[in-house]
Amino acid sequence: MISALLLLAGAAPFPISHSPFPVQDTTRGKAVYVKWCAGCHGDGGAGDGVAAAHMLPRPRNFTGAIYKIRTTASGQLPTDADLMRAIDEGLPGSAMPAWKGRLSDAERRDVVAYIKTFSSFFADTSQHVAALKFSGEPSGATGATALKTGRQFYDSIGCRKCHGDQGRGDGPSARTLKDDAGFPIFAADLHQSWRFRGGGSAVEIYHRLRTGLDGTPMPSFSDLIDQKFLTDEQLWRLAQYVRSLSPPEPPEVRDVIHAPQIVGPTPVSPDDSTWARVGRYWFPLVGQVVRKGRWFAPAVTGVWVQGVHDGRTLALRVSWDDRTQSPDSAWLPFEQRVLETVAGDDSGPPKAEPWPDQLAVQFPRRLPESPAGMERPYFLMGSETDPVYQWRWTSSPRKSLAGLARGIDRFDTLPGAVAAQASFDHGEWRLVFTRALATPDTANEVQLAAGRAIPVAFFGWDGSSGEHGSRMAVSTWYFLALDRPTPPGVFISPVLAMLVTLGLGLVVVRRAQRRATARAGRQR
């Protein structure tokens, strides 16, 4: 009888306090949770679902009611709207997807109610759940003075301790960071605002500075305003400075890298001034999870690629963010913690070793004869019967090789080399490969020709995250196009046309003037 009553009570929709939503049904919420959320967050909400062990960052543990992305003060519970936002929009840079459009409004509301049942804090009426009163963004966000003020506070309040001098998450404390559960956690790379968990706008960055990210080392800076160490406007300037470190818009993935032709020679240095004038292309990389020795926590999240050629040589510049110039013995304990946290599927206990950083650029051996025949080798380093041509670079020993890959495990070096120069600067690798467009070994080395769509793919390894071999970040196939030089006519014709027009005009004016003078003479 009692259990029947309880069942009835459980089935009946009941309103949750502090909730802007009229009716939330935890029973229906549970059904949604079990179907869509429990795989990562666990049946009991402890963030320990079957998939959790492969993830970094780990799924949220709901039992502590500690949430990163809130509009409330440090340590306070999130509002329902905060929880709804995380579900609607997901947490960029983590495995949490956006659910708006996949689940109905009612389903998402119900699951918010159900998630709150995992912690008794939500039922505790003494808890204040109130969004902070945020000021509006002051104007002048991108002005030099605003950014200078922002940078000044970036230094004075110690952001660089974790986020590093240039903001790539490579500060001196970064390698010691843990979240509340003791898992290793990365200081955010402030050059990738599209991966910020709570959104990448200056407004959202300002909110995170005010609230902190609970459960992580990121503190709240609200006390500093209360104690007049800095003004609200200065905190805004800091948010705007942080925003300015990333591109104005999240990078759009385009399929084709256009490498313009320049008047030679092609630049060999990654810091050549030519690169500032050439468009760059972003390619996202993901963990290699196809083959055993899978890797679910790739450190290289993408590469920026630029190319130029001079009709004889191609220079390809690949740059990517990496907190460490591996191997770096200071980061070995962090690497060990990453390996212990992210479950792999290789045998044996994980052991941190001083691996180098690596990058590979992959092409087919030959371009297809006709544009119709665009059959490409297997993207994941080819196969035994259909190998791919690769350039491989390692940070230590600093060297580059060209060769044929026949799957992940086999790489046969070719005698024809590829030149490479790299520089590491405040958490960024900049690497330039140069190679002649045409080479003698036409059977194995791709012949780079202008006007062709040349398939290309990228692979990245961060040694200090324990990445080596099949534990890597991979891209799919994209294309490289060596643009033909613009025919001189294109530039000369308009100039000629202008000169002719000008000349004709002058003639007409001169004639008119002469006639006028002659008329005047006759009249006199």
Added chain:
Amino acid sequence: MRKLGAVAATGVVLLVLALAGWMRAPLPAAQGGATISGKVKFTGAKPTMPKIDMTEEPKCKAKYTAAPPTDEAVVVNANGTLANVFVYVKAGLPEGYKAPAPAGPVTLDQDGCRYHPHVLGILVGQQLAIKNSDGILHNIKAKGTKNRPFNISQPTVMTSDRTFTAPEVMVPLECNVHGWMHAWLGVLPHPFFAVSGSDGSFTIKGLPPGTYTVEAWQEKYGTQTATVTVAGSETKTADFTFAAK
């Protein structure tokens, strides 16, 4: 005659003990009259605590001229006892016991990139004044589970105040800028707690008569309990012994 001598000697010893106790804890007892005191002993090999490398914070490093700072997880005193053990009444207070209002804030200081004290107690609702004397960036993070957490940035000389709403032994406190900085805060609904000092001793005063479960908590070695019955204004001894692991 002999008997008289023994009585006199005992009297002198008691007087000295009482004086010593009075000098160690000059604050008046809150209420009630009984006292539980004792020592936290340690047996086994004294563990070697790892040195803390403060090279990244020259301002802190400069404060350790005599010897480099070491981890404070286990602090064995010169007399072989343990410091930084939190001893508190876990159970046994009369039903409806109401704690007196806290006298003032408890201060936790960040000095030389370490917390002072390393282990401390506080009443529910009592203010914790978190002071940054270093003037370099610290963040202070409380990681309780019964209390809501917090994580405050303190990049300059400043004090932030926070309170705790629920009893919890212990709330870990930490700085993430300096991964070696840890402190432990015992939050209790009553003032019957103490932290063993540099001679390993502790004193809990002002207890109402009753039978108490007294627990000693050590950061690395866990907890031990003792049952102590006190009446009137008597003093009972409860010693604890932790063994090296």
